Amino acid sequence: MFKEYNPIENKIFRIIDNEGKVINTEGKPAIEDEKVLKAYKDMLFARTADIMAVSYQRQGRMYTYPPNYGQEAVSGALAQIMREEDWLVPAFRELGAWLAKGATLKDLFLYFKGNEEGTAFRNAKKLLPISVPIASQLLHAVGIGYSINYKQEKDVVFTIVGDGGTSEGDFHEALNFAAVWKVPVIFIVQNNQFAISVPVKKQTASVNIAVKSIAYGMPGIKVDGNDFFAMYAALNRAQEFARNGNGPVLIEALTYRKGAHTTSDDPTKYRTKEEEEFWAQTDPLKRLFLYLKQKNLFSDNEESELIEQYKKEVDRQFDEAENSPATQLEDVFKYMYADMPEDLKVQQMEYEKFLKWKESQQ
């Protein structure tokens, strides 16, 4: 697959077209219908949660939120591919993947409500927290990859970065170390074509992003990131490749951020209606839905029902988050160190004195 879709020729790996028709039967991965349906439902759940998150934020009930709208197939495919023993080292726009690794919506809502409890993903295994400093997380993935080899385990690390993130020095250092150390790390670039307002053509002059793999001596492939099947097949192949000791892979997932960068961004400033309409045609859920419908695996009715059901679940978890106990002073100090310095204890005590005084003033 990697040879066939040599990124230097700027080919793109795609399985279904915008109408959900299979245009590449040879490349189509062998997944049971059931699994495809499950994937679709997961993506639908993620989209529902995502849309609701944006509206909670608009209602002033969360501080910010980075929408996934339009990019769900990347996380959706990844969600099906990751095994329990695989690691996920995320950026900040992969809702479906986080959920698949055991993060809950409640965690996320807490996080975006500014409650640190949400950063921990307490019940998720082998899932790192959301990483905000762009591209810096890729190096953690490589370190984990080293540890996997060191312990002779068979796990694989999936790590994600945006198109903008490919410009950072850490992107380069991570891919270079990964290839030299031959670690089982799959680098997924969600090329949603913007870094906030900056289009990818101002980000790099290379023919595409997958081609950057050549600089590190690792395979790279450009994939239609709005095509669930293509993403699934590419991730599957990469996982197998890495598990078998062949080292890292770079996957460019070409997608489009239909929403705003975060809830404080206004995309009309930097992109046109035409562009948005063009990309609307490629919507990953629409395409997969049409595929399923054509195969009589799913219907409009079922979809509407599911959405209603999902909304309730999302609201339920949001309520839980909203009704979580307020954070305490000690939460500010408790986790700073495994072994807390005396000084922090004193700072906390001193502040408690102030709080007492404050109370006494009322």
Added chain:
Amino acid sequence: MFKEYNPIENKIFRIIDNEGKVINTEGKPAIEDEKVLKAYKDMLFARTADIMAVSYQRQGRMYTYPPNYGQEAVSGALAQIMREEDWLVPAFRELGAWLAKGATLKDLFLYFKGNEEGTAFRNAKKLLPISVPIASQLLHAVGIGYSINYKQEKDVVFTIVGDGGTSEGDFHEALNFAAVWKVPVIFIVQNNQFAISVPVKKQTASVNIAVKSIAYGMPGIKVDGNDFFAMYAALNRAQEFARNGNGPVLIEALTYRKGAHTTSDDPTKYRTKEEEEFWAQTDPLKRLFLYLKQKNLFSDNEESELIEQYKKEVDRQFDEAENSPATQLEDVFKYMYADMPEDLKVQQMEYEKFLKWKESQQ
């Protein structure tokens, strides 16, 4: 040239063989014999100075020194190519190139004797100081390149980094910015195959270094860095390319550091005699000397005489450096800011009081 020597095929651009015979007449640049002879003499001067620098250091008369021995053709070709209006943004191992831009041996000796006066290259134009933090200088070259475009000038920036330096994030960011901004910057990687003790195969898994250019959408070429003609032709072409507004170029100059990393390094720890002997065959001065000799442009006698003459000149400049006045207290403060803070003046004054006291104690 860049198409023909596509680095992805791992071809190397070479004009003369180890015996100085032209093996690629087509590629041979049109330089007058006189100029070739001058280039050889400059390289010989650099080698003489370099060898003497190492011995001054051994005598305890300089603190450290990074030998150029074996890599002289890279700087030697560059010295002939750079015009007055071109900039040089160096690393720390390009003696011949610095001299061509107007740095003096005296400057350099002062520097390696720990005298800041030597860092300024006071009489050199468009030459940046030696840059120690690996790869960081490449970004300065790109900034200068931006300024050239901004002012619609026709200058070109040459900048140098080692093979080890290609692993740093700044290497990546510099090449990426250069290509996006389309600045006239020629990146020259002196691939001398080691970063101190670390061989290039532990530095990157890519087929070669030139191929990294693909990641940035700029031309790249792998050149025999011990072949003066090949370096000359590649640099010449790159200069023309950049001057004509086509943006940056990456040149990998394959060479070998015959000496130690610096005078505090012992290469026998990490490389074999066989390896050293193999590379001795490719010595850049030897090859060019044989070429000149075959063309009756130069002789052993002339060479010996020149070396004697050069030695005197090197010694003279070393003496000058050695007899330079001692640095003064004010040198420590004077250049910290264009507009010096009051506090620094006070610190200087306070120290002067101490010096007076100290004197009074004797």
Added chain:
Amino acid sequence: MVQAVNNALEIKLADDENVVIYGEDAGVEGGVFRVTEGLQQKFGEKRVFDSPLAESAIVGTAVGMAIAGLRPVVELQFCGFVYPAFNQIISHAARIHNRTRGKYKTPMVIRFPYGGGINALEHHSESMESIYGHIPGIKVVIPSTPYDAKGLLISAIESDDTVIFMEPKRIYRAIKQEVAEEKYSIPIGKAKVVSAGTDITIVAYGAMIREVQKAMVMAKSKNISVELIDLRTIYPLDKETIVKSVQKTGRLMIVTEEPNTFGVAAEITAIANEEAFLYLEAPVKRVTGFDVIVPLPASEHFYMQTPEKIFYELERVMKF
């Protein structure tokens, strides 16, 4: 303050064709806080532009531009995202002048918003000025009002030294103040006595000035007369103004958002100790952040200095 900074940039762009402005989203969009809004439209893409997403490159290329004669004013998006550029700042922006014995200068400004209190997520609320103040070879400026922001930024752009210009984003839009249209400048390295007083000196800067002023209302009701000094410049520190004031009041409190240990407040304490030792009637009080990562919004109120907290500390100092 956003307006005032924008205005200073516009004035200098018009003034000096060597001034260029860039950073992530600084061009088309006008920056994440809209500080550079409209400037690309007015001055074109060569002078005000978007850069790829890489802070080291933004600062490193500015060093090169400055060497070649331009006066770059670069924007980094948040104090928490300056760190990838740390090497370029400390190893080059701060040193080229010294290293070349004055042959090359680096007249460049590195602007970024800093500080908490805006309900932002991790990495978006920090204050790390003492780290920059500790680096020899650069100057560090923090305005506390729109008026100062404009005058100080113009000085920063005109300075031949590298200037770190930290903008208290909490008051980006919170303080309304008429700012003169014309060009004026405020010198770097001079603190300002915001209000004179006799009982205690408070040194602060940036967004903390406003908080202290609120605390001063409470203090007044208790008849405590506060002399408030706005530092304006973190380095070089205006020792003279601080020392003079402390010699008069005998008491000193410093209010900052930084983590406490090795912060700006420690330095000012040391200055008072060195130069006004015999005048001090009470220990100098540091009212600063805890030695923790600035908490997320749900807990940030514990971290940030409030007027009440400042007043509480002030009373304690007065009672010593």
Added chain:
Amino acid sequence: MVQAVNNALEIKLADDENVVIYGEDAGVEGGVFRVTEGLQQKFGEKRVFDSPLAESAIVGTAVGMAIAGLRPVVELQFCGFVYPAFNQIISHAARIHNRTRGKYKTPMVIRFPYGGGINALEHHSESMESIYGHIPGIKVVIPSTPYDAKGLLISAIESDDTVIFMEPKRIYRAIKQEVAEEKYSIPIGKAKVVSAGTDITIVAYGAMIREVQKAMVMAKSKNISVELIDLRTIYPLDKETIVKSVQKTGRLMIVTEEPNTFGVAAEITAIANEEAFLYLEAPVKRVTGFDVIVPLPASEHFYMQTPEKIFYELERVMKF
């Protein structure tokens, strides 16, 4: 000290199979100062190895390894080359524990040589400990003797927190001391009273301890009795030991190699001011570097604290 550090590494490699060591030239060559010499031969390439030349990656991958259960001990070549890794240190190594509410730890050590006095060129002589001390979430350790180096490094490797371990390269080979072969540890966060005295307290660490000790010989001849405290740990600071001593002697001087402003000495001054105010008989004296880039060797003697200079300052404090 090189031997002692090497010995500590060897002990921990033997002790705990999760310990891995890497860095530029740290494997085959044993590091530029030969601190890791022989370890690859003994423990193999998987456990002690060379990395590509990229500091951010060295620290960033260590964060990942630590999360996955290893205990990486990474070497950076000089204090002046840590900066490319600054973002990984401050944004991740210092925060993963807090960010995951203790779910993931980062038991890792970042070792590097620091300090002047070895006739090195630019970027090879700096001391920037206060910057690291100011970062919430990490600990910063500096030994002053081979014995301490071994014991402190063992503690650092065994710590579940990220520890910055700065080695005073000036005394790498200068101090000869018998160091026990067996494993022992010295707690992080505890200063040591090196010698008791009654007239003045001097706080120092790293290579400055030896200089102060030389100055103490001169002081003794003038009948000045000095209490010398070796800080050992920059953060967390052992306030108790400092304050107790100052309460006894009434005078305090701090000797460091750092630039003065916003340095460690300022913090210790602030501590004395806060906790021993009524005991102070003279202003606390900071004996530190100038606020300049450490000069090249030809001028470095102006910058470094010498026994004479320390004695000179000491006498002035005593005369206050």
